[in-house]
Amino acid sequence: MVLVLVEHADGKAIDPSLQTLTAARSFGEAVHGLLIGSSVDLSAHGVAVAHVAQHASLDSFAPDAWAAIIVQLADRLKARAIFAAGTDRGNEVMARVAARMQLPLATNCTAVATGSPVTLTRQRWGGSLLEESALHSPRPLVTVAPHTVAIALYPAATTVEEFTPQLTEQELAVKVLERVSNKGGGVSLAEAKVVVSGGRGVGSKEGFAIIEDLASLLGGAVGCSRVVTSAGWRPHSDQVGQTGTKVSPELYIACGISGATQHMAGCRGAKRILAINADAEAPIMQNADYAVVGDLKEIVPAISAELRKSRAVHAPLPGPLPEGERG
Amino acid sequence: MVLAADSMSLETRHLGFTISPHEECGVEEAVRLIEASGGESVVLTLGPIEAAEQLRDAMAIGIDRAIHLQTDGGEWDPESTAAAIVDAVGAEESASGPFDLIFFGNESADAGGFQVGLRVARGLGRPAVTGVKKVTVEGTSVRCEQEVDGGRDVYVVPMPAVVTVKEGLNLPRYPSVPGRMRAGRKPVAVSAPARTQARLELERLVVPAGQGRRAELLGSGPSAAPAVVEMMRRIGVA
Ligand SMILES: Cc1cc2nc3c(=O)[nH]c(=O)nc-3n(C[C@H](O)[C@H](O)[C@H](O)COP(=O)(O)OP(=O)(O)OC[C@H]3O[C@@H](n4cnc5c(N)ncnc54)[C@H](O)[C@@H]3O)c2cc1C
Numbered sequence: 001m002v003l004v005l006v007e008h009a010d011g012k013a014i015d016p017s018l019q020t021l022t023a024a025r026s027f028g029e030a031v032h033g034l035l036i037g038s039s040v041d042l043s044a045h046g047v048a049v050a051h052v053a054q055h056a057s058l059d060s061f062a063p064d065a066w067a068a069i070i071v072q073l074a075d076r077l078k079a080r081a082i083f084a085a086g087t088d089r090g091n092e093v094m095a096r097v098a099a100r101m102q103l104p105l106a107t108n109c110t111a112v113a114t115g116s117p118v119t120l121t122r123q124r125w126g127g128s129l130l131e132e133s134a135l136h137s138p139r140p141l142v143t144v145a146p147h148t149v150a151i152a153l154y155p156a157a158t159t160v161e162e163f164t165p166q167l168t169e170q171e172l173a174v175k176v177l178e179r180v181s182n183k184g185g186g187v188s189l190a191e192a193k194v195v196v197s198g199g200r201g202v203g204s205k206e207g208f209a210i211i212e213d214l215a216s217l218l219g220g221a222v223g224c225s226r227v228v229t230s231a232g233w234r235p236h237s238d239q240v241g242q243t244g245t246k247v248s249p250e251l252y253i254a255c256g257i258s259g260a261t262q263h264m265a266g267c268r269g270a271k272r273i274l275a276i277n278a279d280a281e282a283p284i285m286q287n288a289d290y291a292v293v294g295d296l297k298e299i300v301p302a303i304s305a306e307l308r309k310s311r312a313v314h315a316p317l318p319g320p321l322p323e324g325e326r327g
Numbered sequence: 328m329v330l331a332a333d334s335m336s337l338e339t340r341h342l343g344f345t346i347s348p349h350e351e352c353g354v355e356e357a358v359r360l361i362e363a364s365g366g367e368s369v370v371l372t373l374g375p376i377e378a379a380e381q382l383r384d385a386m387a388i389g390i391d392r393a394i395h396l397q398t399d400g401g402e403w404d405p406e407s408t409a410a411a412i413v414d415a416v417g418a419e420e421s422a423s424g425p426f427d428l429i430f431f432g433n434e435s436a437d438a439g440g441f442q443v444g445l446r447v448a449r450g451l452g453r454p455a456v457t458g459v460k461k462v463t464v465e466g467t468s469v470r471c472e473q474e475v476d477g478g479r480d481v482y483v484v485p486m487p488a489v490v491t492v493k494e495g496l497n498l499p500r501y502p503s504v505p506g507r508m509r510a511g512r513k514p515v516a517v518s519a520p521a522r523t524q525a526r527l528e529l530e531r532l533v534v535p536a537g538q539g540r541r542a543e544l545l546g547s548g549p550s551a552a553p554a555v556v557e558m559m560r561r562i563g564v565a
């Protein structure tokens with residue numbers, strides 16, 4: 001059997017974990033799920049046994065404790081391989097498992113084939129490059145890159161078993177003590193339906209006023225390139241890319257951004273990309289769906305004006321909709 | 328991305344090497360901590376002869392000295408890398424006492440293994456916190472803030488500790504000319520560790536297939552605005 005760490009939130013398994021359950025089935029063995037803290041229904045995802053680990057000290061995330069739980073359960077079940085999603089948490093916990101078991105770990109895999117050795121494809125450079133590798137290990141440890149494997153439903157009769165781990169003080173020494181919530185409203189960059197992003201071409205901190213205006217008209221969030229954060233024009237929390245936030249909006253508007261691979265690593269998940277660039281040959285043009293060539297300082301305000309104008313025409317008569325509601 | 332002829336590495340002839348963003352923030356944080364509280368900072372890399380330049384860059388912004396674990400240029404797997412770093416840190420510490428903090432990048436920009444820092448922490452028997460965007464030393468402990476969806480998770484662990492960091496931790500400074508001159512005189516300890524057989528064995532690099540996007544030109548200059556808004560209405564975002 002193979003053991004899969006299943007992360008869950010709000011009573012549901014997260015999508016990257018469901019994708020991982022699909023990937024784990026390619027080993028052709030029974031799949032067991034490990035849930036930490038509480039149980040969620042996994043019967044649509046081919047899970048033979050869902051192990052629910054519970055412990056008084058697991059009220060908040062403790063990565064060494066999670067690793068200890070995985071090792072204890074995998075040993076007890078004689079798991080042939082262990083999988084987790086390539087999320088921040090999945091990668092962290094599996095690296096700790098690998099360090100404990102003194103075994104190799106392949107992170108962010110997009111394909112895995114059973115065999116000896118296991119052959120796999122994994123992401124480098126935030127997904128801009130792929131690597132084909134052989135994993136020589138008595139117990140392959142694998143994380144699956146989020147959103148690279150489609151969830152395939154596979155109904156199964158899942159039995160649920162409780163698991164009580166033995167945890168030492170040392171394993172609980174690294175533990176989340178408090179969660180500080182992001183204050184301020186605003187649309188979260190990672191979840192925005194529209195992201196209006198500015199690069200070096202915006203020219204200055206003040207230049208972002210037209211980017212902000214368009215973003216707020218569209219009910220979206222402002223993003224930017226690394227050149228912009230390095231110049232101090234915007235905070236790093238606005239940066240899109242390999243070392244910034246990964247976004248997946250309906251529309252990503254890249255204004256004065258050349259389209260470096262490390263930037264595209266953050267917006268590859270966008271449904272559509274509109275590039276506004278003075279250079280018709282900029283690399284972003286090969287990665288965009290729509291393009292406008294010219295000076296963003298003229299084009300962006302013209303789009304905002306056009307939106308206002310068309311809303312004045314299309315807007316419903318004054319009624320129950322609050323001002324600024326999207327049409 | 329352009330591959331070398333054997334598909335085992337990137338064609339780097341036209342690329343410069345730099346310290347990657349996460350690690351650059353780690354270097355900057357070390358310099359700031361030492362400026363604030365005194366002590367010594369050391370930078371370490373495992374890499375080919377050319378990597379000496381990045382060690383100089385780190386010393387140019389204020390790191391005191393460097394350790395260069397020299398390789399013949401081939402890529403090392405994460406297990407071998409971590410083992411060599413554990414050995415080097417161990418040797419260093421038996422001579423001059425433990426490092427209170429060891430910073431790593433959360434993940435390397437190229438291989439993206441997400442593991443070397445955690446393997447080293449385990450090898451040295453130290454607590455480790457990952458993905459850190461704020462570090463505060465509080466007496467003999469370190470408070471770490473890790474960015475998560477919707478906020479930040481706070482950890483406090485005793486030192487000595489390992490902290491893996493992400494870009495955004497700070498805004499790294501640029502080296503000054505006097506800083507560069509001083510860096511030229513700072514010591515670099517060079518050694519060549521032995522490499523063990525990789526168990527995660529790279530066979531070939533592949534450039535992913537393009538997404539088949541070909542931008543549809545909506546126009547040039549501000550007169551394109553109506554076509555843009557029309558597109559936005561069509562896809563339901565305006
Ligand atoms: C390890 C690593 C990680 C990285 N991570 C990230 C990351 O997370 N995010 C990121 O963004 N970058 C990242 N980078 C940096 C990346 O490689 C590029 O340097 C960066 O994305 C370039 O930013 P830019 O497009 O704004 O600037 P440039 O590449 O300088 O492009 C500016 C563009 O603006 C256009 N322009 C100029 N003036 C105007 C105007 N008036 N109107 C219209 N267009 C105009 C130009 O034609 C050009 O195409 C990373 C690099 C490395 C090595």
Ligand SMILES: Nc1ncnc2c1ncn2[C@@H]1O[C@H](COP(=O)(O)O)[C@@H](O)[C@H]1O
Nearest residue numbers: 372373431432434435439440441442443
């Ligand atoms: N060759 C190396 N030399 C020094 N540090 C390294 C090396 N490889 C990885 N690291 C450190 O380990 C971190 C994680 O690397 P990785 O596990 O490859 O994602 C990097 O951000 C670096 O801080």
